[in-house]
Amino acid sequence: MSHIAVHQNKAVDYKALSALCPFGAIVVDNGHIAVTSACRMCKLCIKNDTRGVFELVEDDVAGTDTSEWNGIAVFIEIYEMKIHPVSLEMIGKAQELAGKIGHSVYAAAAGEKIHTAHVEELLHYGVDELYLYEAPELKHFRIEPYTAVFEDFIVRRRPSVVLVGGTSIGRVLAPRTAARFRTGLTADCTILDIQENTDLDQIRPAFGGNIMAHIRTTKHRPQFATVRYKIFNMPERITNPTGTVIHCTLPPAKLNSTIEILKVHHKEKVKHLEEADVIVAAGRGIGSRENLKYIEYLAELLDGEVAGTRTLIEAGWIDPRRQIGLSGRTVRPRLIIACGISGSVQFTAGMNGSEKIIAVNIDPNAAIFSIAHIGIVGDVTKVIPELIENIKADAAADVKADAAAEGTAERSTS
């Protein structure tokens, strides 16, 4: 059994030694320093004690022969008529990793019937081999048949790395399959890199984002990792894909499930402010009720929610449920754009935990700038409309480019 050994003869200051462990695992027991089962093997005691009191004693476990596992695999999530964009982002990452070690990119997709256009789309994004599983039992995601499919794919292809999207489906499928292969799974990676020996460097936040952990799965294969949407970049679409499609089937007995899906309905979009990923917040500086329409339009373009300071709530311009602050809601979105808001403590108390704070204010000394990551000194009634124009122009250009790409690639849409 691997454990932290204590060299009692080197232990002097018991109190300082106990304080080394953030998990309270180092205790004084019967006049000796002891490491209890609260130890998480974080190794900080070894790192931070200068006298060599602690030592990691590791068992030698025979691991998997890693050279038998090759390639980077991606689980593709297709829901109804759409490929989840995180799947494409992962293909981009898989290409980058595979390129570094001279491996291929594999992908697996399952569903009742997979549209030809989807298949071709995936090849255009650079998948070398695409494994397709189609069966009526795979219409809805259910854990047993989907794990059977994923297991079959992994056994056939033996990939070194398996990437799964951190979606509702991925967060069940990945652990279930990783446990079946008795291998490691690192959750919600934000950085991925690969060593020449195919060990994957995985970096992820834990403790609510207060700590980053660098994790490796060195002795087991495949190395599973989940990745959230919008962490990695979309790959370039290639015009002449060379990948191939492999159709696979499983015996019906493997597709059994004791779960019966009774009803599926689309989510309504109305969200609570607290759950919003993006918030556009307005304050007195927007000038007029009329100007609120820019705020609303921007929120719509960013798929976010509108919020306001108490001033605008009291003026009756914005619904009271959308007030941020001490006497309103506390929010922690990925992005908040504060427009014409002075940044009083009563307001910032409700939003200063946001991941990215952008503030637009005409007054260079506005308090909001002290908490903003990006402070834009300017007239909100000019900056926001200019921003909206740019977003619209970009979207229009995208539509054109897509149409052009479809024309040259001569995709069949049957």
Place this chain on the structure above:
Amino acid sequence: MNIIVLIKQVPLSSDIGMDEETGVILRESGNTKMNPYDLYALETALRIREKAGGKISVLTMGPPQAEQVVREAYMMGADYGYLLTDRAFAGSDVLATSYALSQALTHIGIGDLIICGKQTTDGDTAQVGVECSEFLGIPCITNVKRIIDIQPDAVTIESDMGMTIEHARITYPCLIAVDKDIYQPRLPSYRKKKATALLPVEKITLNQLKDQNTTRYGLTGSPTQVIKIFPPSRTSTHEIWEGEHLGRRLFALLRDGKHLQENV
């Protein structure tokens, strides 16, 4: 009906910081509590018992001090409590934790329904419940938002699948992971605290488990290795923009930050 709830002891505050220089995790106090997400799991079990009858057991794996969370569960109304503890389990990752829990569950009997929380506030992986279900060979559903119906042989639930909301019927034995806010958890009761003060917490150690192979537990049984932990870089310090074309610059920033992609 036999329900088992999986609960974990976590550090008191999720506002754990880290000393940027020494890499030492700073904790305001050495205090711990029940993982807040597990309160919802326990509350779900209590509501089901109110409707369908039966017994609720709670199981936690942790150091001897983790007995405290079992006592907390007693104060909320759990009937039986188990503490899985052994030095052999130290340093377990998700795989080793789930395997040990599944062995303990087999030891005490897996019952009809196993309920776990969405995730923890420390390790924060949201994987333990699902991996347990695999080791037990039973189906699982996560993101459960509502219990629609309890039948003698199955439970009907509503779950949040991201893009859709689904209603599903799942037969026992099975495992569900419930979302925050499925029910409002009750407060521990002083009366129950007194009534359960003498109620034992049954300890389970490695030598009671069917699989005694120590390479499957603890650090040795953990495929993932934490190479290093470090504070997140706070690179996004303050920038001030002035001048012309601020709207266009902001557009470029939002595009590069992927805020203009379609949301799912």
